Amino acid sequence: MRNLIIGIAFAFIAFVPRVQADDASDRLVIAREIVLQSTSEDMYRTALETTMPLIRNSFQVSIPGATDAQLDEAMDLMMEIMMSTYDDMIEESAGLYASRFTLAELEELQAFNSTPLGQKVLQELPGITSEASVIGERLGTEAVNANLGRVQAIFQ
Missing domain, CATH: 1.20.5 (Single alpha-helices involved in coiled-coils or other helix-helix interfaces)
Structure with a gap:
């Protein structure tokens, strides 16, 4: 009997972390889909474009004598650099959703987004x-x- 109880306890201990890992993995998958539903590359680009005038102005102030051509080139490079973060932004945003919502809540949010x-x-x-x-x-x-x-x- 004692061996049976110990066996059940070990089985339970071995099972719980896997369930938690599966739940976290499932939450991350659904969270990623939710983020992708709400944020396209075009939307990300548009959001970044709204910050470019502020960055340009900052460059203009901090780099006296910069020409318009240099500033244009710098802004193109900045946009390229910032757009390279899109995939990371999706992954990290998905992690934020997955850490704040349960699997059931994420499934409900995903269902709502489909309405x-x-x-x-x-x-x-x-x-x-x-x-x-x-x-x-x-x-x-x-x-x-x-x-x-x-x-x-x-x-x-």
């Missing part, structure tokens, strides 16, 4: 995110400008 409303959310999300970014930038600028005196007072 007409889910498809609309996926279609509208980039525009909403872009507009929200502009709103955030505007509100942040207004808040900083309204309180610039308070910030400057720290340095006097």
